Amino acid sequence: EAQVTQNPRYLITVTGKKLTVTCSQNMNHEYMSWYRQDPGLGLRQIYYSMNVEVTDKGDVPEGYKVSRKEKRNFPLILESPSPNQTSLYFCASSPRTLMNTEAFFGQGTRLTVV
Amino acid sequence: AQSVSQHNHHVILSEAASLELGCNYSYGGTVNLFWYVQYPGQHLQLLLKYFSGDPLVKGIKGFEAEFIKSKFSFNLRKPSVQWSDTAEYFCAAVMDSNYQLIWGAGTKLIIKP
Numbered sequence: 001e002a003q004v005t006q007n008p009r010y011l012i013t014v015t016g017k018k019l020t021v022t023c024s025q026n027m028n029h030e031y032m033s034w035y036r037q038d039p040g041l042g043l044r045q046i047y048y049s050m051n052v053e054v055t056d057k058g059d060v061p062e063g064y065k066v067s068r069k070e071k072r073n074f075p076l077i078l079e080s081p082s083p084n085q086t087s088l089y090f091c092a093s094s095p096r097t098l099m100n101t102e103a104f105f106g107q108g109t110r111l112t113v114v
Numbered sequence: 115a116q117s118v119s120q121h122n123h124h125v126i127l128s129e130a131a132s133l134e135l136g137c138n139y140s141y142g143g144t145v146n147l148f149w150y151v152q153y154p155g156q157h158l159q160l161l162l163k164y165f166s167g168d169p170l171v172k173g174i175k176g177f178e179a180e181f182i183k184s185k186f187s188f189n190l191r192k193p194s195v196q197w198s199d200t201a202e203y204f205c206a207a208v209m210d211s212n213y214q215l216i217w218g219a220g221t222k223l224i225i226k227p
Contacts (some may be wrong), residue, residue, distance in 0.1 A: 102148075
């Protein structure tokens with residue numbers, strides 16, 4: 001089954017403790033992206049990747065890192081999480097650019113930083 | 115700057131009422147437009163999309179949307195809502211200036227039984 005898989009689904013952590021949220025897709029998609037969803041703000045893009053070893057900042061990249069060493073994986077890294085990074089995170093993938101195609105979304109990761 | 119705006123943050127309707135959720139985008143070039151739904155505690159699900167062609171698009175669960183280029187709008191409609199339509203609805207656009215998804219703030223829809 002074609003899917004985007006995020007792990008974990010739920011995570012509670014403490015300020016400053018490094019964490020990684022994994023994202024994996026099995027559709028051989030070139031494009032992958034991370035978003036955070038906050039009440040009243042919709043989704044905002046954190047980072048995106050057009051292909052292996054190609055990543056770029058979105059609208060809210062501060063405090064986050066990503067890597068794209070393999071086509072299928074696009075982990076989101078929080079080196080030193082802070083409470084303002086408490087949010088719902090979504091990973092998405094698409095065959096190429098997002099024009100004239102549909103993005104496929106993971107199930108979401110709800111992160112709480114205390 | 116390119117943006118997507120949704121007019122209503124909260125909408126409350128009774129079952130069987132008609133629904134129209136507004137969405138406007140600010141960009142003069144080519145756009146793709148989407149409506150997504152997020153049921154409580156669940157992930158995003160695509161309702162419908164517009165790339166080109168017929169400006170009236172039909173999606174899942176009886177939803178439809180009309181692209182009106184002159185008004186930069188892509189409003190979502192449903193003739194008769196059900197309690198199960200209670201969810202948050204997001205309008206999003208991809209513009210040929212940067213090829214990224216730009217999202218509206220979302221509209222929370224509550225249907226009273």
